[in-house]
Amino acid sequence: MPITYTSQDQVEVYRFSAPVAIAIPLAALFLQAFLPLRIHFFSLFDLPLLVVIFFAVARRSPVAGLLTGSLIGLLQDSLTHQPIGIYGIAKTVVGFGASSLGAKLDVDNVGARFLVTLFFYAVHEVVYFTVARGLVKLTLQWSWGHEIGGALLNAATAAILFTLLDRFKQRA
Amino acid sequence: MENLMSRYRNVSILVAILFVQVLGLAVQVKRRSGADESTRIIRLWTVSAVTPLEKALVWCQNGLGNLWSNYVYLRGVRQENRDLKFEIERLRLEQVRLSDDAQQARRLQALLGFKEQYIAKTVAAQVIGSSGSEQSRSIYIDKGTSAGVEKDMAVITADGLVGRVLRAYGSSAQVLLLNDQSSGVGVILDKSRLQGVIKGTAGGEVILEKVMTDEQVSPGDLIVTSGGDQIFPKGITVGTVMKVSPGADLFLNIRVKPSANLGRLEEVLVIIKKEDRAPSLAETNSVRAVDILTQRLPSVPDKPAADPNAAATERPARPATAQKPVPQARRSLPETAKPAAVAPSQPAAPETGASEDKPN
Numbered sequence: 368m369p370i371t372y373t374s375q376d377q378v379e380v381y382r383f384s385a386p387v388a389i390a391i392p393l394a395a396l397f398l399q400a401f402l403p404l405r406i407h408f409f410s411l412f413d414l415p416l417l418v419v420i421f422f423a424v425a426r427r428s429p430v431a432g433l434l435t436g437s438l439i440g441l442l443q444d445s446l447t448h449q450p451i452g453i454y455g456i457a458k459t460v461v462g463f464g465a466s467s468l469g470a471k472l473d474v475d476n477v478g479a480r481f482l483v484t485l486f487f488y489a490v491h492e493v494v495y496f497t498v499a500r501g502l503v504k505l506t507l508q509w510s511w512g513h514e515i516g517g518a519l520l521n522a523a524t525a526a527i528l529f530t531l532l533d534r535f536k537q538r539a
Numbered sequence: 540m541e542n543l544m545s546r547y548r549n550v551s552i553l554v555a556i557l558f559v560q561v562l563g564l565a566v567q568v569k570r571r572s573g574a575d576e577s578t579r580i581i582r583l584w585t586v587s588a589v590t591p592l593e594k595a596l597v598w599c600q601n602g603l604g605n606l607w608s609n610y611v612y613l614r615g616v617r618q619e620n621r622d623l624k625f626e627i628e629r630l631r632l633e634q635v636r637l638s639d640d641a642q643q644a645r646r647l648q649a650l651l652g653f654k655e656q657y658i659a660k661t662v663a664a665q666v667i668g669s670s671g672s673e674q675s676r677s678i679y680i681d682k683g684t685s686a687g688v689e690k691d692m693a694v695i696t697a698d699g700l701v702g703r704v705l706r707a708y709g710s711s712a713q714v715l716l717l718n719d720q721s722s723g724v725g726v727i728l729d730k731s732r733l734q735g736v737i738k739g740t741a742g743g744e745v746i747l748e749k750v751m752t753d754e755q756v757s758p759g760d761l762i763v764t765s766g767g768d769q770i771f772p773k774g775i776t777v778g779t780v781m782k783v784s785p786g787a788d789l790f791l792n793i794r795v796k797p798s799a800n801l802g803r804l805e806e807v808l809v810i811i812k813k814e815d816r817a818p819s820l821a822e823t824n825s826v827r828a829v830d831i832l833t834q835r836l837p838s839v840p841d842k843p844a845a846d847p848n849a850a851a852t853e854r855p856a857r858p859a860t861a862q863k864p865v866p867q868a869r870r871s872l873p874e875t876a877k878p879a880a881v882a883p884s885q886p887a888a889p890e891t892g893a894s895e896d897k898p899n
Contacts (some may be wrong), residue, residue: 396585397592400679406867407802410673429549437556445585446668446676448705448715449579450567452560454672463553492742499674502564506720507674508741 379475381425391532392418392439400446411517413488415439416458417525419530420487423462424469432469433465437464450503462488477526484525488518493539566730570788576601586679590711593667594681601665619627658772660812661695662686666804667711676719676743677702678804683710687811691770694807699798700724700764712809717802718745718776724767729761737762737777743777747793749754754782756793773814 383391395414403410419439423432440458444451465487468474474483494516499505558664567578684686684707694701696716702722705715715722718739726737726747735750750756760780766773778797786792 394586396671397589400589400668401593401596403669403671404666404678404804430552433549433553433556437560441560441581443671444597445578445582445588447670447672448677448713448721449675450564451581452564452567455560456557456564459553460555463549467549480658494692500562501559502561503568505674506741 375478380427380539382460382539383422383425383535383537387535388422391535392442393434396439396442396446397510399443411513411520412515412528413491413521414453414526415443416461416488416491417484417521417528418523419458419462420465421529422485423465424474425536427466427470428465429470431461432462432464434462434465449505451498453495453498454505456498457491460494461491464491477530480529481522481526482496484522485518489514490518561653572818579706582706584710586713590667590681590708592773593664593679594711597665597667600788607894610818641827653891657811658812659735660687660810662688662811664807665807666690666807670713673740675745676716676739676801677705678714678716680712680714680809681710682809683708683712685709688809690813693771693775693777693810696799696804696807698800699778700771701799701801701804703770704809714807717797717799718743718801724771724777725765727765728756728780729763731755731760734765734767735762735793740887745795745797747780747789747795750791750793752785752791754791756780756791758782762795763811772810831845 395418399412399414402412417433419436422435426432426435428441436458439456440455441451443454443458447454465483468483472479476479496507496509499507570577572676579735580805610705662682664682664686666678668679670677680688680694680848686706686709690704690707700717702714702719706713717724717737720739720741722737722739724737725734727734728750731754733750733754733756735747738746738748739745747756747762758780761777762777764773764775769893776798778795780793781796781879782792782794784792797852
């Protein structure tokens, strides 16, 4: 199993330069809005979620993780026509969870990243559906096939994408 | 206490951030109509950050595409040109036939005082982005308030209805698609003239609601806008009926295939100006009100004319000829043409000048 338990001192903490911290989430939002028009199945991906997980795990600070998640989620909300906050709440929870997990476990290898993304994709969808149905009274359709497919696809993408994004990491 | 706070610092911040967001959501849900204004700034910031990139990319993509298709890839253009010329000829013939029908319809509408909404002005816009969420079926276009685009304007393509403008910004606008679950369009079935409401579902399908189970609806029926919602002008093609099944209540479950390909939108038209006007009789100067009235009023069939010369002066009221009195055509009538051949429902029209019967 690639996930290994490490002590707090053994875990590497990373930071990102300001341009990277701004440009990567914006690029993710842009691609998320632009690509589904050209590649229809791209709507299955959730690039902002992957970016939240990446930043949260790398920084290993729950506060930074939840703030990143909250901000990216709110920006994603503002591109939709629905009330702002549904993605915000879901990604806040994911950011907090991923950074808390990252602080305790070494999840910097491909297998661990795949499993972590799989897990947090599920968390994100459950929180999103709960908030959207419970608070906003949206009629959403839950499809197991769609959710499992989305989770696997996003997890596989994360394994590749995180390797590319590792180049922007700086040791804190 | 301080120790406790520092121990649960992270969780406290999480709860605080979640609480603020839940509160914000509750406020937006509570006042749905005013929520748009309260969140406008954050939406504007995001749209302003994302849309310039999208516009630039669409511009580059179109430029390269045009370069390729207009200057490099010209295979089959000659054949296509021949096919198009043939198609033009065919359409010309069809146009002649349709313009006769249209003229007749206009005359009737003018006489009955019908007013219709006409599309007076449209703006062509490029689709530059989407909401990026499967739960929100909306797109962004590259025209905004600076081009005259405003909230609640109808958006169409050559194929049919796309949706309506939800929010208009300076140089972009968000369009709610027909298949979103929060959209609704007043429609009418072209053949049976049944009214209903087109809505989107959570899965992105389009359904026709509010049609009773005892009504006759069959797959393939064309659906057009009814104009009753005051957003979409009457008569725009929306889609065709795909599947009809009895619903749980008194209404039918009708699945609709949208005419416009909502998943592959590239260019759209925004209807920025509509006009309410009745067709004027001046458009159809050969109209005679009496021709229309004589078709409606009951009448006594004329006696067979004894004198063939007298019969020649009377004119059978055929709709096509009655609307366009052509002296030469009347002169060419055979002397044996008898009014007896005219059916009771189509009485002989009195020979009156068109100018006398023209309503002002």
